[in-house]
Amino acid sequence: MDFNRVKLPREIHSGPGVIKETGSICKDLKLSGRVLIASGPRTMKVAGEKVINSLQEHDFDVETIIIDAPSTDAVEAVQDRMKNMSAVLGVGGGKVIDVAKMAATQSGSHSVSVPTAASHDGISSPRASIKNEGGSISLKAEPPMGVIADTQIISQAPFRLMASGCGDIISNYTAVLDWKLAHRLLNEDFSDSASALSLVTAEMLIKSAGDIKEGLIESAAIVVKALISSGMAISIAGNSRPASGAEHKFSHALDIIAPKPALHGEQCGVGTIMMMYLHGGDWEFIRETLKTIKAPVNARELGIEPEYIIKALTKAHTIRKERYTILGDRGLTEAAATKLARKTGVID
Ligand SMILES: NC(=O)C1=CN([C@@H]2O[C@H](COP(=O)(O)OP(=O)(O)OC[C@H]3O[C@@H](n4cnc5c(N)ncnc54)[C@H](OP(=O)(O)O)[C@@H]3O)[C@@H](O)[C@H]2O)C=CC1
Numbered sequence: 001m002d003f004n005r006v007k008l009p010r011e012i013h014s015g016p017g018v019i020k021e022t023g024s025i026c027k028d029l030k031l032s033g034r035v036l037i038a039s040g041p042r043t044m045k046v047a048g049e050k051v052i053n054s055l056q057e058h059d060f061d062v063e064t065i066i067i068d069a070p071s072t073d074a075v076e077a078v079q080d081r082m083k084n085m086s087a088v089l090g091v092g093g094g095k096v097i098d099v100a101k102m103a104a105t106q107s108g109s110h111s112v113s114v115p116t117a118a119s120h121d122g123i124s125s126p127r128a129s130i131k132n133e134g135g136s137i138s139l140k141a142e143p144p145m146g147v148i149a150d151t152q153i154i155s156q157a158p159f160r161l162m163a164s165g166c167g168d169i170i171s172n173y174t175a176v177l178d179w180k181l182a183h184r185l186l187n188e189d190f191s192d193s194a195s196a197l198s199l200v201t202a203e204m205l206i207k208s209a210g211d212i213k214e215g216l217i218e219s220a221a222i223v224v225k226a227l228i229s230s231g232m233a234i235s236i237a238g239n240s241r242p243a244s245g246a247e248h249k250f251s252h253a254l255d256i257i258a259p260k261p262a263l264h265g266e267q268c269g270v271g272t273i274m275m276m277y278l279h280g281g282d283w284e285f286i287r288e289t290l291k292t293i294k295a296p297v298n299a300r301e302l303g304i305e306p307e308y309i310i311k312a313l314t315k316a317h318t319i320r321k322e323r324y325t326i327l328g329d330r331g332l333t334e335a336a337a338t339k340l341a342r343k344t345g346v347i348d
């Protein structure tokens, strides 16, 4: 018999100014001695330094590493630095948190997630999206043992990042439709509770769409809550199915094909409009909601040329092939992709 195992963070702290409590929260998590801060070039200045100060006030011996990309090389570099460290704190966006999570998993240590933006639902999830030469792979990881989400810092991040996080949540709609399809066609394992949590998270966010405004701590709190809840759905499922379907395949394809990709959640949001059309669902509602949030809804707003949108649509089914979606095994022809993108207003 297969037993079910759900892995979740031990403690989740959020609120304005909570980053100053990092040291005491890490003590409560029974961490001590040497810790590594993995952060991005910008996020080190925005939040990394506050984390370092708080940890030093609580007698931690702190070292730092800057992460430029969520690559296998970055994971190895963090792992190399983790010998004799009690944990790595990922302070930044999704790329940094994924690298910290994966390095901690592979070295049998712990990670703590300190998001500086509400841009992705990997904040608390037991997955890491890591890029290699062929694109990105979705890997199983230990969830962070703690999450410290300072809504003051998150509310001051460029608004584009928060709108992107909303796109990542709204994509739960098509992700769950794809998952159900795979369950019906291929008898893939399906979790009612994970899919229900994923959908209710997207519904709650959509209900609050009008309240998601630039610079507001309250808006940051709404989006952070939804991202953590979506991460919980991933934990319950034990895979990304409740939060990643064909719209994510499209985004992953754009990351490979487009000379200058947009943000992950921005691409997923536009992908959701198109995949919802393929599912025969209310794609116009998805588009209107994204517009309300001021997230991109077309190629121009993504800053991506139409030719790359079409190429990504025709390539999307080849990504994460084990994950069956509305794109099927053969994917879209160029003509069908062009029709789809035109019909949904993604290209002119
Ligand atoms: N594991 C999972 O379950 C999931 C993983 N993901 C992954 O997460 C990544 C997407 O995350 P995302 O956050 O969009 O991308 P990044 O981590 O690349 O961050 C985007 C940019 O925002 C900057 N930034 C972050 N916070 C602030 C801030 N407060 N002020 C100013 N700049 C800031 C970063 O700065 P800097 O240059 O300092 O890094 C970076 O330049 C993708 O790799 C995606 O695959 C997405 C969803 C789920």
Ligand SMILES: O=C(CO)COP(=O)(O)O
Binding pocket: 121, 122, 127, 128, 129, 137, 138, 168, 240, 243, 244, 248, 320
């Ligand atoms: O981005 C994710 C969920 O929002 C994770 O997606 P993948 O499993 O496709 O990398």
Ligand SMILES: [Zn+2]
Binding pocket: 120, 121, 168, 243, 244, 248, 264, 265, 268
């Ligand atoms: Zn995502």
